[in-house]
Amino acid sequence: xxxxxxxxxxxxxxxxxxxxxxxxxxxxxxxxxxxxxxxxxxxxxxxxxxxxxxxxxxxxxxxxxxxxxxxxxxxxxxxxxxxxxxxxxxxxxxxxxxxxxxxxxxxxxxxxxxxxxxxxxxxxxxxxxxxxxxxxxxxxxxxxxxxxxxxxxxxxxxxxxxxxxxxxxxxxxxxxxxxxxxxxxxxxxxxxxxxxxxxxxxxxxxxxxxxxxxxxxxxxxxxxxxxxxxxxxxxxxxxxxxxxxxxxxxxxxxxxxxxxxxxxxxxxxxxxxxxxxxxxxxxxxxxxxxxxxxxxxxxxxxxxxxxxxxxxxxxxxxxxxxxxxxxxxxxxxxxxxxxxxxxxxxxxxxxxxxxxxxxxxxxxxxxxxxxxxxxxxxxxxxxxxxxxxxxxxxxxxxxxxxxxxxxxxxxxxxxxxxxxxxxxxxxxxxxxxxxxxxxxxxxxxxxxxxxxxxxxxxxxxxxxxxxxxxxxxxxxxx
Amino acid sequence: xxxxxxxxxxxxxxxxxxxxxxxxxxxxxxxxxxxxxxxxxxxxxxxxxxxxxxxxxxxxxxxxxxxxxxxxxxxxxxxxxxxxxxxxxxxxxx
Numbered sequence: 001x002x003x004x005x006x007x008x009x010x011x012x013x014x015x016x017x018x019x020x021x022x023x024x025x026x027x028x029x030x031x032x033x034x035x036x037x038x039x040x041x042x043x044x045x046x047x048x049x050x051x052x053x054x055x056x057x058x059x060x061x062x063x064x065x066x067x068x069x070x071x072x073x074x075x076x077x078x079x080x081x082x083x084x085x086x087x088x089x090x091x092x093x094x095x096x097x098x099x100x101x102x103x104x105x106x107x108x109x110x111x112x113x114x115x116x117x118x119x120x121x122x123x124x125x126x127x128x129x130x131x132x133x134x135x136x137x138x139x140x141x142x143x144x145x146x147x148x149x150x151x152x153x154x155x156x157x158x159x160x161x162x163x164x165x166x167x168x169x170x171x172x173x174x175x176x177x178x179x180x181x182x183x184x185x186x187x188x189x190x191x192x193x194x195x196x197x198x199x200x201x202x203x204x205x206x207x208x209x210x211x212x213x214x215x216x217x218x219x220x221x222x223x224x225x226x227x228x229x230x231x232x233x234x235x236x237x238x239x240x241x242x243x244x245x246x247x248x249x250x251x252x253x254x255x256x257x258x259x260x261x262x263x264x265x266x267x268x269x270x271x272x273x274x275x276x277x278x279x280x281x282x283x284x285x286x287x288x289x290x291x292x293x294x295x296x297x298x299x300x301x302x303x304x305x306x307x308x309x310x311x312x313x314x315x316x317x318x319x320x321x322x323x324x325x326x327x328x329x330x331x332x333x334x335x336x337x338x339x340x341x342x343x344x345x346x347x348x349x350x351x352x353x354x355x356x357x358x359x360x361x362x363x364x365x366x367x368x369x370x371x372x373x374x375x376x377x378x379x380x381x382x383x384x385x386x387x388x389x390x391x392x393x394x395x396x397x398x399x400x401x402x403x404x405x406x407x408x409x410x411x412x413x414x415x416x417x418x419x420x421x422x423x424x425x426x427x428x429x430x431x432x433x434x435x436x437x438x439x440x441x442x443x444x445x446x447x448x449x450x451x452x453x454x455x456x457x458x459x460x461x462x463x464x465x466x467x468x469x470x471x472x473x474x475x476x477x478x
Numbered sequence: 479x480x481x482x483x484x485x486x487x488x489x490x491x492x493x494x495x496x497x498x499x500x501x502x503x504x505x506x507x508x509x510x511x512x513x514x515x516x517x518x519x520x521x522x523x524x525x526x527x528x529x530x531x532x533x534x535x536x537x538x539x540x541x542x543x544x545x546x547x548x549x550x551x552x553x554x555x556x557x558x559x560x561x562x563x564x565x566x567x568x569x570x571x572x
Contacts, residue, residue, distance in 0.1 A: 024517055025494065025498065027513075028498045028499070028502075028513075028514075029498060031502050031506055031509070031510055031513065032498075032501045032502050032503070033503075034503070034505060034506060034563075034566040034567065035566075035567060037506055037509060037563045037566060037567065038560065038563040038564055038566070038567045040513075041509070041513055041556060041559045041560055041563050042560070044513060044516070044517060044556070045516070045556040045560075048516070048517070048519070048520065048522075048552055048556070051520065051523050052522055052523055052526065052552075055523040055526050055527060056526055056530075059526075059527050059530060059531070060530075060531075061530035061531075062530060062531060063529070063530055063538055064530065066529055066530065066538055066541070066542050067526060067529050067530040067541075067545065069542075070525075070529055070541075070542045070543075070545035070546050070549065071526075071545060071549055073546050073549075074545060074546040074547070074548065074549020074550045074552075074553065075549050075550075075553045077546070077549075077550045077554075078549060078550040078551070078552065078553030078554030078555075078557065079553055079554070079557060081550070081554050082553070082554045082557035082558045082561070083557065085558075087561075087562075090508075090512075090558060090562070091508075093554070093558060094508075094511060094512045094515060094555075094558065097512070097515055097516075097550065097551045097554050097555050097558070098511075098515050098518075098551075100519075100547040100548070100550050100551040101515060101518040101519050101521065101547070101548065101551040101555075102518075103544075103547045104519070104521050104522065104525055104544045104545075104547035104548035104551065105518075105521040105524075107525070107540050107541075107543055107544035107547065108521055108524040108525045108528055108540075108541070108544045108548075110540055111525075111528040111529075111536075111537045111540035111541045111544060112524070112528055112537075114534065114536050114537045114540065115528060115531060115534065115537040118534045118537065128480075128481050197536070228511065229511065232511050232514060232515055232518075235515060235518040236514065236517070236518045238518070238521070239518045239519075239520055239521040240488060240491075242521050242524050243484065243524075244481070244484050244488075245524075246524050246527070247480050247484065248523070248524060249484075249487055250520060250523070251520055251521060251523065251524060252484055252487045252488050252491065253487055253491045254517050254518070254520040255518060255520065255521070256487075256488050256491035256492050256495060257491055257494070257495040257498070257514070257517065258495075258514040258515070258517050258518040259492070259495070260491075260492050260494075260495025260496050260498075260499055261495060261498075261499045261510060261511075261514045262511075262514065264495075264496065264499045264500060265499075265507060265510070265511065268504075268507075356504070356505075358504055363507075363508050363511065364504070364507035364508060364510075364511065365504055365505060365506060365507030365508040365509070365510070365511075366508055368504070368505040368506070368507075368508065369508045369509070369562050369565070372562070372565035372566045373562075373565050375565075375568070378505050378566055381505050383503075383504050383505075
């Protein structure tokens, strides 16, 4: 096609794309183990560089300056964001990147339509191209705006769900308007002149953007693991359907892999809360719930508060300790103090592991990333199914910044909002120390009977201050 | 015909993705999200063609912004994943 690789056989381009596709698959395979995962990421990046490189060289680039400038600006911004952002701000950064991918897909599909209309006239558009473009525009714009709203929530700008009247009716209404715009585009009903601008497509994009905002705004911060996983799937599906617009194999393969990944994660997150996706998206909880007097009564006279000195005495005699981190650890940036405490205990021969609930934090695997950053080896991080049978042989459980994921109400009260949710059975240990700022309820808005149990002690305070106090006290006793 | 071929790729890649992703441990779910996120930036190769094609000024402008967004996604996504995964691969004391 008159690019720099002119003279090579036509099949060269799809063959190179095939190699890229294989590199993505091999890269993902290496992600099945923490030791090989870094290498997998590099292999995947190589596949990407290959696909982009061959594309730049293959096609006749009439405007090399435009393309070069765009690549430089994008790479500069991407590098700057990735390098300058703190680990604690990574969830929102991932949200922003995800949105950009969806937005890019939506723009490409639009630009392709505009280009085709310019070259062939409106009658030159095939129904497959317009249909795939409509799907891309819808998913891409929802991903773009939804991800930016989610990133804002993860950044703590407006964490609480924002509800509006007739919420679900409005969402369905806006979705039907977007779908109608898509139908106008595909069937080319002459309601609106198609024109050189392909107006129905941009109308679809505008409406879908509004939909993206409306969908995510009512969802609370603690449901973000589900939202991010779902938007991750959307960004992949948007890329895959762009592949249908452009007839491009590697876009379809890579986009579909991402779509599958996001959907699987979405399902895992929903199951970990025993809620359906529909319930998370449309029936969300997490509104400001006032604790009624009767509920607060369970704490009356049963809550025993403790001090760092007392906890350290317990730690000194413990043989097995499980640390259960929650979102409070991330907020307080307590991971380094927690890791130091674990290391001190380990040095003294104590068996220390971390029990991590799948929805602890704001992203799937959020706690693991924070702990890894603080040098905790992945062998010490245990999943719920692994850790639960071991609590009965555990001397001390230290819960820091977690609440709903250690709430026994999930088993005992079928009317509770967390009924049936798999939780960490920390109360089966000999002693449970719960580090929390107050007795206030977690995201589900319900009290936690664990705090009032006979073997539970409350260590009130900020996660980092409390963990640091334990570290200092423990060092003093050595 | 192209549509059926595309659909074939889509369906097979979907099943392959399911098999691959279900084997990835929960510990690596955040890097998985940011890594797959970077892969979804593959849409960049579509934007490269559109931005450089010189179809029309409008197509070039749209292509320009698409390339910027997709490149941010690709470069940033891989770098963030790399930083996270380096922590997992690191042995204690290094």
